[in-house]
Amino acid sequence: MSAVARGFVDELGRIARTPVDLFLLTAMPLLLLGSMAAMIFGGSPQRLGTVIVDRDGGALAQRIARDVDAAPGLSVVARTPDLDAAMAMIRREEAVAAVVIPRGVGTRVADGAPVEIFHQALFLSTGALAATNLRVVVAAALAGEKDVGIEADRLPLPGVTVTVLGNPTLSLEWYLGLLLGPGVLHLLIAVTAAASIGVLMRERSFADYVRGVDGPAGRIVGRLLLHVAAGTLWGVLWLLWLTLARGYRADGSLMLIVLGIALLFAATAAIALLLVAATREVATALSGAVIVAGSALAYSGASLPLGGAGWFARFWSAVLPLTHYLTLQMDQVLGVAPAPFLRAAGALMLYPLVAGGVGLWLVLRDGRAR
Structure with a gap:
């Protein structure tokens, strides 16, 4: 031996x-x-809490809210016209993100503003996942609309295909x-x-x-x-x-x-x-x-x-x-x-x-x- x-x-x-x-x-x-x-x-966090700050109340705003709630990784936990109330919910960890739908979304009204997405960056994984899902959902809802911007990072433009390598399910x-x-x-x-x-x-x-x-x-x-x-x-x-x-x-x-x-x-x-x-x-x-x-x-x-x-x-x-x-x-x-x-x-x-x-x-x- x-x-x-x-x-x-x-x-x-x-x-x-x-x-x-x-x-x-x-x-x-x-x-x-x-x-x-x-x-x-569990794989990835599901049903991440999202607050809809709806300042418009129109059909497009209703569609955005429904699409967010229907997305498998997201869940609408509240709807309010008050951004401060939404931020308070995020600070209380009752939600990880908020979508602000401005008045006149999808139109050329004088006070029309971009859709804004806020997410909790203190918790990097859940906040980033929520923001990514929200960008996709809101972009799909607005794809056929004109004169609408989204103030998050950057939305994938229509016609651009994104393929995730190594971890396609995120x-x-x-x-x-x-x-x-x-x-x-x-x-x-x-x-x-x-x-x-x-x-x-x-x-x-x-x-x-x-x-x-x-x-x-x-x-x-x-x-x-x-x-x-x-x-x-x-x-x-x-x-x-x-x-x-x-x-x-x-x-x-x-x-x-x-x-x-x-x-x-x-x-x-x-x-x-x-x-x-x-x-x-x-x-x-x-x-x-x-x-x-x-x-x-x-x-x-x-x-x-x-x-x-x-x-x-x-x-x-x-x-x-x-x-x-x-x-x-x-x-x-x-x-x-x-x-x-x-x-x-x-x-x-x-x-x-x-x-x-x-x-x-x-x-x-x-x-x-x-």
């Missing part, structure tokens, strides 16, 4: 004897992923599932891998372990491979849940996403090894793992744009493995060309080579120093 295989078997036996570690690699991922699946199961379940699943597992495996290496220390040194076993480098790799395999397995199960059970589809290759998952957890384990080997304290290494993996989703650029961020935010994003994995994953969801995949996969492979290599060197140095 090779040193890598012996390390894998040793770690498997240790985890089987340690209830906490066994829970972290079996029940905890199931609990976390199951909770997330339940929270985002489902938050698909979007959030692709982000949260890998992010949570990334943090969990960082913790379990760091704990696995930490138990090898005696008095802040790996000397006893390095001298006491054959092929210590291979054994350490084998121990970490168990955590890489566990993370990859849970990541694949989560991907299958989203695609097979929930029916979402990636335009690219699922097999390349699976390869990216394995590379992500290899990078995670390598960083955990480096943190333990460099700090020589399990508590400090675990804190570092939480800082690295816990901040990864926020700095990945997938949820919040980093284009206008400071240099440190961009630098921190670039050194985090989750950033490169999410780039790889989203590229495959869109079905892009191979070159971006190769760049992201190559970046992920640097972590086992560089961080893992330095971590192993630090561990093995103890055996030569004493």
Whole structure:
């Protein structure tokens, strides 16, 4: 049996004897992923509350109100001629958007004004979805009218076809599932891998372990491979849940996403090894793992744009493995060309080579120093 295989078997036996570690690699991922699946199961918010501020009362205004209420993503919760009352409802979170229909809508009357759409930007997802749906509904109602403007962002003009790539249903379940699943597992495996290496220390040194076993480098790799395999397995199960059970589809290759998952957890384990080997304290290494993996989703650029961020935010994003994995994953969801995949996969492979290599060197140095 090779040193890598012996390390894998040793770690498997240790985890089987340690209830906490066994829970972290079996029940905890199931609990976390199951909770997330339940929270985002609805797909996208439906029946988003909308206030109609009707200052006209005519047939076109009535049609706009009916069309808004009939749209599957919207619901008219109130009609009032008073904009202040509508704004008060939005502030009380009784609605997320308001449509102001001016007097003389659809005519050339002197005081005719554009239709206005207000939405709650504090809650970005629901406000943006409501505004998008309202723009489409109001634009359809006004398509045959003349001299009418809409003061929102910009309405799609008649004859222009808009196709949504990667997430045609605008489902938050698909979007959030692709982000949260890998992010949570990334943090969990960082913790379990760091704990696995930490138990090898005696008095802040790996000397006893390095001298006491054959092929210590291979054994350490084998121990970490168990955590890489566990993370990859849970990541694949989560991907299958989203695609097979929930029916979402990636335009690219699922097999390349699976390869990216394995590379992500290899990078995670390598960083955990480096943190333990460099700090020589399990508590400090675990804190570092939480800082690295816990901040990864926020700095990945997938949820919040980093284009206008400071240099440190961009630098921190670039050194985090989750950033490169999410780039790889989203590229495959869109079905892009191979070159971006190769760049992201190559970046992920640097972590086992560089961080893992330095971590192993630090561990093995103890055996030569004493």
